[in-house]
Amino acid sequence: MATSPMEQFEIVPLVPLEAGGFDISFTNASLWMCIVAASAALFLTLGASSSKLVPSRMQSLAELSYTFIADMIRSAAGTEGLKFFPFIFTLFMFVLFANLVGLLPPIVIHPFTVTSHIIVTFALALFVFLMVIVVGFWRHGPRFLTLFAPAVPWPMLILMIPIEIVSFLSRPISLSVRLFANMLAGHTMLFVFGTFVIGLAGAGGALSLLSIAPLLAITAVSALEFLIAFLQAYVFAILTCIYLNDALHLHDHH
Amino acid sequence: MSDDDPDVRRLNEIEQRLRKAREMRAEIRQVEAPNSKLGIAFRLVTELMAALIVGGAIGWGLDRVLGTGPFLFIVMFMVGVAAGFFNVVRSAQRMNRDQAAKDADSVKRE
DSSP: OOOSTTGGGOOOEEEOOEETTEEOOEEHHHHHHHHHHHHHHHHHHHHHHSOOSSOOHHHHHHHHHHHHHHHHHHHHHTGGGGGGHHHHHHHHHHHHHHHHHTTSOOSSSOOOOGGGSHHHHHHHHHHHHHHHHHHHHHHHGGGGGGGGSOSSOHHHHHHHHHHHHHHHHHHHHHHHHHHHHHHHHHHHHHHHHHHHHHHHHHHOTHHHHHTHHHHHHHHHHHHHHHHHHHHHHHHHHHHHHHHHHHHHSTTOOO | OOTTOHHHHHHHHHHHHHHHHHHHTHHHHSOOOOOOHHHHHHHHHHHHHHHHHHHHHHHHHHHHHHTOTTHHHHHHHHHHHHHHHHHHHHHHHHHHHHHHHHHHHHHHHO
C-alpha cells in the first residue's frame, strides 16, 4: 500500500529510453496521456458512429459536449472564435478526460492524473499563450502591441504598460497553476481521508465505528472532485477563449 | 475572400440558418457551468499570485543581468502586485457580467 499521499504522483519509467543525453523514457505519465487521448477519441467516435435523429445516450453526450464548447466559444470569443473550435475542443476534452480518468477507482492499477503535474498543465498553457501571441500579430500586425496600452491619459501609460505586460505574462502561470493545484489538492485530500478510514477501522473498538465519518467525507469529496474535474476543464477552455478574444478583437470585449 | 465566392455565400447562408435555429432553441444555448464559491476564490487567488510571481521573477532576473541590486526586484514586485490586483478586478468583473447575463436570461425565460 502507498504510504505517502504524494506517492500517487510519482513518475515511474516503464520503457527506459535515452536520446542525445536526454531521458525520454516512456513513463506512466506517458502511458496515461495515451489512455486519456484514446478514451476521449473513443468516446467521440462511439458518439458519432451512429448518427440518428433520436440520439442514443452516447450520441447525445457527444453532441452535448460539441454544443457546449461551440456555445462557449461563441459567447466568449464571438463567431470568429469558432475557427479555433478544433483546438479548444481538443484542449477541453483532453483536460476533462485526464481529470476524469484520474478519478477512476484504483482496482487493478492506480490511475495516474496527468493534469496533477505542473509541467503538463504548463505545457498546455504555454501553447495557448504562444498561440494567442501568434494569432494577435497575424491578425493585427504590430497594432497587437496596443493591447498593453489601455485607454488612459498618457502619463499613466508609464505605469500601465509594465503592469499590463506583467498581467499578460502571468496568464500561462495562473492558467496552469489553477488546474495543477486543484488536481493535486483533490487527490491528496482523497488519499488522506482514505488513510483515516483504514487507520480508524484498524484501531478496533469504538474507534472502528468512528471510521464511518471519514468514509462519508471521502464520498462527499469524491462527488466534489467530479464537479471540479469538469469545472477546471471548463475554466481552462473558457479562459483560452477569453485570451483568444483579446487577440482576435483588440480592445472590445464581448 | 470575396463575397461572390460560392463557398463563402453558402457558408453565410448556413450561418444565417444556424442563427435562426439557435434562436429557436434558446433554452439549449445557455449551457450551465457549475461554479462553486471555493472555485471562484481559488481563481482569484491564482490570478493575484501569478502576477506577483511573474513581476518578482522579471525584477530578479533583470537585477542579476544588470547588477542593479535589489531595486528592480522591488519595483517589479510592486508592478506585479498592481498587475495582480488588475487581474483580480478584471476576473471579478467578468464573473459579475456572466452572472448578470445569466440572471437576465432566467428572468426572461420565466
